[in-house]
Amino acid sequence: MTPDWLAQVHFDEQGLIPAIAQDAHTGAILMVAWMNSEALAETVATNRAVYWSRSRQRLWRKGEESGHTQNLKEIRLDCDGDVILLRVEQLGGIACHTGRESCFYQRLESDEQGQPYWKSVDPVLKDPSSIYK
Template structure:
């Protein structure tokens, strides 16, 4: 029987560009604050759902559990996606970019939403570019309805992404 330590994902030391870019070892590059960015998309549609950060513990826990875990920069704690809302993200595939400084999760989402504001995706507004720009550069909503009411789910809890 394997011990917990034997099951814990191990990250390799970064020793060379070839090792990082062409090798088989997972050697993630965390930034100066100990974080690595993570983009999350819907496994079936490819829709971009959210962007967040992971620290080493969040990355390891995501790998171990198969459920998305992030690091909340505003709350300074692990953020187990769906722990409060029930909108758990089950990881179907995890990828890392060529220089191992960005993670991509492809997930199935319980409840059909990933945004704490209630929309399916955190990217629910379009920024006009090129000829579509106008004076004031007003954002355009791309989603008409919220999947859930944040007040009912979170109550009077502080907004999870404080300004």
């Protein structure tokens, strides 16, 4: 039987819901990932972020390889019940597989001719090759 709180979550046709990870201290948006009901239930049970990896088709326990885990401080559901917000403590200060604090490190800028382009504006804190094997 599905717990009442989980039954109120509206997963999409693939059984997924987008999950936004936000630094509980600074408010910075760290990443967006996907959760299925199993990932969400495990996150709540363990107070550590667990996602659904669409590329690997399996649960992804954030930091299982890198050590950069996310400790859950608060969880919220949006007004439509179809987006999760995780307020987390990001251990190691790195959420992105590129070795940056946040996955949102590219900002849209304009060149001299007014043409838009993406510019990387946040530093790599740790070489990804030293994080992932």
